[in-house]
Amino acid sequence: MQQNRRQDRVRELVKRAVGEVIRRTFPVQEVGVVSVTDVSMSNDLRSGVVFLSIFGDKEQKNKVFHTICEKTKMIQMQLAHEVILKYTPQIRFQLDESIDRGNRVLEILDEMEKAGIIQSDSNIHDE
Numbered sequence: 039m040q041q042n043r044r045q046d047r048v049r050e051l052v053k054r055a056v057g058e059v060i061r062r063t064f065p066v067q068e069v070g071v072v073s074v075t076d077v078s079m080s081n082d083l084r085s086g087v088v089f090l091s092i093f094g095d096k097e098q099k100n101k102v103f104h105t106i107c108e109k110t111k112m113i114q115m116q117l118a119h120e121v122i123l124k125y126t127p128q129i130r131f132q133l134d135e136s137i138d139r140g141n142r143v144l145e146i147l148d149e150m151e152k153a154g155i156i157q158s159d160s161n162i163h164d165e
Contacts, residue, residue, distance in 0.1 A: 044083075045079055045081070045083065048083050048121075048123065049077045049078070049079045049086070050077075051121050052077050052079070052086055052088070052117065052127060052129070053074050053076065053077040053088070055116075055117055055120040055121050056074050056077070056088050056113065056117060056129065057073070057074040058120070059113050059116040059117060059120065060072055060074065060106065060113070063109065063112070063113070063116070064102075064106065069092075069102045069105060069106075070092065070093055070094050070098060070102060071092070071093040072090060072091070072093075072106070073090070073091045073092075073093075074088055074089070074090060074091075075089045075090065075091045075134045075136070075137075076088075076089040076134065077089065080127075083123070083127060084125050084127055084128065085127055085128045085129070085130075086128070086129050086130075087129070087130055087131075088129050088130070088131050088132070089131075089132050089133075089134035090103065090106065090131055090132070090133055090134060091133075091137055092133065099133065103131065103133055106131055107131050110129065110130065110131065113129070114126065114128070114129060117129065
């Protein structure tokens with residue numbers, strides 16, 4: 039229980055710090071809107087995966103993602119200054135596609151509703 043609470047605190051701390059470093063390092067005009075959606079930490083808190091949500095088309099996302107990945111070591115150094123831990127977690131980045139998947143599900147539901155396969159919630163409440 040103690041380890042889980044510590045892991046959650048470190049995870050949130052890393053999430054906030056990496057988001058701040060990215061915000062300071064990469065201007066919105068240069069990379070667009072980048073959000074740290076989650077961080078997954080190893081049990082020993084020595085490594086973690088930072089999940090990024092990047093707004094834009096697929097080409098923009100890939101370009102921005104590679105730009106950020108190229109600066110991983112610099113972001114790592116900034117993280118070490120921001121977060122005081124015995125060991126600064128080694129981070130790697132991964133694109134978070136959950137927003138895109140959620141949008142696709144909503145599109146499918148809209149198509150099904152238009153085709154008359156399902157009813158919308160507004161129709162159900164009106165009855």
